[in-house]
Amino acid sequence: MSQVSFDAAELAGRFALGLRGDGSARVRGVGTLARAQAGQLAFLANPKYRSQLADSHASVVVMREEDADGFSGTALIAKDPYVAFAKLAALFEPRPLRTPGIHPSSVIDDSAQVDASAYIGPHASIGARSRIEAGAVIGAGCVIGEDCVVGSASELVARVTLVARVRLGQRVVVHPGAVIGAAGFGLAMEAGHWLNVPQLGGVVIGNDCEIGANTCIDRGAIDDTVLEEDVRLDNQIQIGHNVHIGAHTAMAGCSAVAGSARIGRYCLIGGGAGVLGHLEVCDKVVVTAMSLVTSSIREPGEYSSGTPLMDNRSWRKNAARFKQLDALTRRVNAADKES
Amino acid sequence: MSQVSFDAAELAGRFALGLRGDGSARVRGVGTLARAQAGQLAFLANPKYRSQLADSHASVVVMREEDADGFSGTALIAKDPYVAFAKLAALFEPRPLRTPGIHPSSVIDDSAQVDASAYIGPHASIGARSRIEAGAVIGAGCVIGEDCVVGSASELVARVTLVARVRLGQRVVVHPGAVIGAAGFGLAMEAGHWLNVPQLGGVVIGNDCEIGANTCIDRGAIDDTVLEEDVRLDNQIQIGHNVHIGAHTAMAGCSAVAGSARIGRYCLIGGGAGVLGHLEVCDKVVVTAMSLVTSSIREPGEYSSGTPLMDNRSWRKNAARFKQLDALTRRVNAADKES
Amino acid sequence: MSQVSFDAAELAGRFALGLRGDGSARVRGVGTLARAQAGQLAFLANPKYRSQLADSHASVVVMREEDADGFSGTALIAKDPYVAFAKLAALFEPRPLRTPGIHPSSVIDDSAQVDASAYIGPHASIGARSRIEAGAVIGAGCVIGEDCVVGSASELVARVTLVARVRLGQRVVVHPGAVIGAAGFGLAMEAGHWLNVPQLGGVVIGNDCEIGANTCIDRGAIDDTVLEEDVRLDNQIQIGHNVHIGAHTAMAGCSAVAGSARIGRYCLIGGGAGVLGHLEVCDKVVVTAMSLVTSSIREPGEYSSGTPLMDNRSWRKNAARFKQLDALTRRVNAADKES
Known part of the structure; x- marks a missing residue:
């Protein structure tokens, strides 16, 4: 497999993305924000992972504009970073050779x-x-x-x-x-x-x-x-x-x-x-x-249907009562009428 | 694939079915009652679909005797129309050639x-x-x-x-x-x-x-x-x-x-x-x-087991209460004893 | 398939198991305690099946020491009879020939x-x-x-x-x-x-x-x-x-x-x-x-999650009440406050 590589400016141009930071930053693969190494592209879509941004070793990160403020690395700016990542990652996908x-x-x-x-x-x-x-x-x-x-x-x-x-x-x-x-x-x-x-x-x-x-x-x-x-x-x-x-x-x-x-x-x-x-x-x-x-x-x-997960002991008690649920409801109904 | 075809009288004879209408009505395939075209055989087994009978374009319909009253088309009469249809349809099944x-x-x-x-x-x-x-x-x-x-x-x-x-x-x-x-x-x-x-x-x-x-x-x-x-x-x-x-x-x-x-x-x-x-x-x-x-x-x-399907909001409320069902039952039991 | 066979003493030695009874008892396959025939090896691990021991036709039975008391046949004694059986049974497993x-x-x-x-x-x-x-x-x-x-x-x-x-x-x-x-x-x-x-x-x-x-x-x-x-x-x-x-x-x-x-x-x-x-x-x-x-x-x-299995009629009644479980709980809560 020959190894492809792209620089940030090239990627921004190809997919009409914004660019912040070093346009010559070069990537030759992808990684998660937490585990990416130098030379890899990562993405930030879920705000839950924002805290991982500062420590990421990714050379380029795809993110929303609002997440890029204060980011010191190289960012590609996208409205939907997950969609942008999907397209970017496809560049690095090894495709088996299928000669007709x-x-x-x-x-x-x-x-x-x-x-x-x-x-x-x-x-x-x-x-x-x-x-x-x-x-x-x-x-x-x-x-x-x-x-x-x-x-x-x-x-x-x-x-x-x-x-x-x-x-x-x-x-x-x-x-x-x-x-x-x-x-x-x-x-x-x-x-x-x-x-x-x-x-x-x-x-x-x-x-x-x-x-x-x-x-x-x-x-x-x-x-x-x-x-x-x-x-x-x-x-x-x-x-x-x-x-x-x-x-x-x-x-x-x-x-x-x-x-x-x-x-x-x-x-x-x-x-x-x-x-x-x-x-x-x-x-x-x-x-x-x-x-x-x-x-x-x-x-x-x-x-939805189903019941919530419980520890087995609690589940056994509650599940046994499910068999009496109609009877229980009738008793409460009857008591209500009486009172 | 050579296309097989049969007339209604031939099918009635072969499978010991009753015949109403035109014995020379010819079919060369099957269709549903609602979507069959001329030249196709359909069946009526579930009374739910009886209303589709009048408008069906099927050339021949397999049905129970009681459903044939007032039907103006060609009917094959069977005690169990679904069983009869299964046998009739087999005549039209394309079978891949498997030379020994x-x-x-x-x-x-x-x-x-x-x-x-x-x-x-x-x-x-x-x-x-x-x-x-x-x-x-x-x-x-x-x-x-x-x-x-x-x-x-x-x-x-x-x-x-x-x-x-x-x-x-x-x-x-x-x-x-x-x-x-x-x-x-x-x-x-x-x-x-x-x-x-x-x-x-x-x-x-x-x-x-x-x-x-x-x-x-x-x-x-x-x-x-x-x-x-x-x-x-x-x-x-x-x-x-x-x-x-x-x-x-x-x-x-x-x-x-x-x-x-x-x-x-x-x-x-x-x-x-x-x-x-x-x-x-x-x-x-x-x-x-x-x-x-x-x-x-x-x-x-x-x-059976399980719970009925609900909209997710209602389900969440009821499912949460399932965790308290044993406690609820005990409270109602205790209240009953008191009163 | 050539048929392998072993005697009890040989098996005891190979897997470091205790031996009771006839060390020359010969086995050439395995069977369940209930259905084994002469020449087969069986095991007793679950006390539930202990009653089958007396009538078993197995030539050798793997069991715990405490189960061997009073057993008149040939026993191989193991701390964990199921583990011992797994190893013993492997001797009789037909393996397809896979020449490199x-x-x-x-x-x-x-x-x-x-x-x-x-x-x-x-x-x-x-x-x-x-x-x-x-x-x-x-x-x-x-x-x-x-x-x-x-x-x-x-x-x-x-x-x-x-x-x-x-x-x-x-x-x-x-x-x-x-x-x-x-x-x-x-x-x-x-x-x-x-x-x-x-x-x-x-x-x-x-x-x-x-x-x-x-x-x-x-x-x-x-x-x-x-x-x-x-x-x-x-x-x-x-x-x-x-x-x-x-x-x-x-x-x-x-x-x-x-x-x-x-x-x-x-x-x-x-x-x-x-x-x-x-x-x-x-x-x-x-x-x-x-x-x-x-x-x-x-x-x-x-x-665990889920509900117990019931006859369908009872299940329908109880399952229908599940949809009202939150309401029922609220009513009982309200009644408790009142009283």
Whole structure:
């Protein structure tokens, strides 16, 4: 890896940031405010960490204008230092070399189409009638089944499975172990045995979506499962068949949405939270971690369920009383009536 | 893909369904009642959707006899329209071509046996003493370790791992990313360090089971982990070592059963629900989503834990009071005694 | 598989155990106390199973001294019979043969280093500048990206992904489907769209750690995600970026730790439990199954959240009252003041 480096003035110019201090201060990597060394770029976004500024060894720090007053080092001034940092840090991100072409160990069906500018890694396989568009990256060990599309500049990092009828838009990133387009969990009981309901739909994933490691998105039963553009899914998530997720919604790790539920735009679903099947959640809803959505949500806002963490002894006492809560309430109601 | 099509009379005959309307009405695919187009077959099972019937463009609709009165279109009459639909829809399911044979990129141990009618896909590997029976499908990227059996007509869709001593019955379907037969989580503490307890058992999976994407089933410590016939596991499920699951039980996504627990027959375990280790759950138990089973269940019925979803402000107030619930109950008890 | 066998005196000598009964009693495998057959070794650790001792057909039983009084069979005496059993059972564990060398179907980058005593299985790939140390085992279908290290005697069982900048210590075991070093979930919102925050850190995993099947450990944003030595993670776990887990901590299946949280040493995290981001959990904390840690824990001990399991009818009544718990408490408080 050749090591890139930039000076502060260059960075200010490239990203239209303000500059305070020494424009020739040179950085060749990033660090946290507390642990950065000379030659590194750090950022201050959360006021909580302001006290770390004076002692930081970072050569350049991205911050808000108001934080720069009295700072003796070199600062890049941004309205949103976290956004600015995200862009700056990308300059230092090591990107594995992906020369366009098809690795000889991969197996491509005769009816599949692979753009000449795409990269197909070792031990990948691509099934009938699937199409890999310009600049797409199919990492090592990916399995793409039948009738799939990987849009231009999308990347399947490694060991991703697109089972069947999965259409990814442009610039979609899918992390290792994710499984998209497996048959949804559709069962009918007949004479004491389960009967599989065929899952004839597909999955449609909009531009700029990100799908985390080991996350699953099942294909639809009849219509498709849909993620609109810029949906961000963390790791270990389960999305059932025929779910519809609105644009710009982000879901944290281990959350799950059961079949046919509809989540709005700009929602934030906390880690381990669940949404039951066939519900509707409107735009701009926040569900806190490990909460369970059991009925549709029609008003934007923050929603929660669960009980607070306690030492186990206290918890046991209170939890036992939860079993009597209805009875307790009735007794208090009755006493009120009497008095 | 050649496109299949059938007329209503043909379908009625094949599946012993009643027919109302035009027996020559032709369908070449399926749709939902609300969105089906001409040439598609739809179904009406849930009375909730009855109002969609009049406006549906479906050419043929499967329904109960009582729903057909006054319906002007073509109907197939079934006692259980969902079961009938499942069978009808299977006619239209695109099935990838799996010509029997072993893909040249796969790696088969000399001591493994593969039936001549089985299909072994690209980049699959099969370990020592394992056996693949007639008509089985081993999809791309599957890893089968030592001493495994894949029963006849079973299918590992793609990228499935059978680690060691895993025996699948007939017609078992395993979805991508599932890991069956990994070493169970058995630890003993010795002098401040963890010591692994060897996991010498295997996994036995009965006929007609289905294992979801990225689901894990660990192998037993001494005896085997067992799923009886027709057990249906959704995605992202965790089954610990030496668990025993009775026939026809279905578990929804992200649920988990800890080591040595025993689940009965015909149980339904909701999404994200958990069962602690060494417990017994009898037949015909329903556990609702995200509930935790903390003691054995001896009576069939429906069981739940958790609290309802609220707006976060209300939730915070009520949740804080949960910490005082025992004290509150004691105060009310004391007041009752006084009065 | 050649079948190994040992007599009781030989086992007593090898593991410094006491011997009662017939030193020539021969075992060639293990069984549970209840189901062992002649020729098998069993153990009695939990007093709950003491009643099974008299009827056991095991040829040799490992037990505490006090349990051996009156036992007519052959006993191996250990202070901790479970620890002794773990060591004894390892003698009977079938280990797949892993002759050192690189399988011809694997793909190794020119700049990667593979020790001559390492094993690289079928369809594995190893990226630029990665290093596989002495005696390491890289199972079938593993994908190792750039700048990774697999320490000596470590094993990636099969289909493991190390994405980038992942350094495993010695004797680390990683089970199938695990994904280590994927980009953490770092997002900044700019003008209504999500912007990815580059994840430039790596993952450092100490000696003797174990990582379960389908578990994910994301790489750090700037600094590394760290597991100290002898951390034991079960299956389906999610570890966010920049998490730090202390030595000898064990986490059960489906648990999750959000970004930048810090877990102490010798903690036990129950199945499905969660720890929110940026929190600190001190040493020797036990979190029970499916509990959510919402603030830092500074005292060792056992912690819980949630409500007990009830039949659904009772649960509905009590859960509905939870929504009125704050109001109820206020009413009781007010009544107390009045009286």
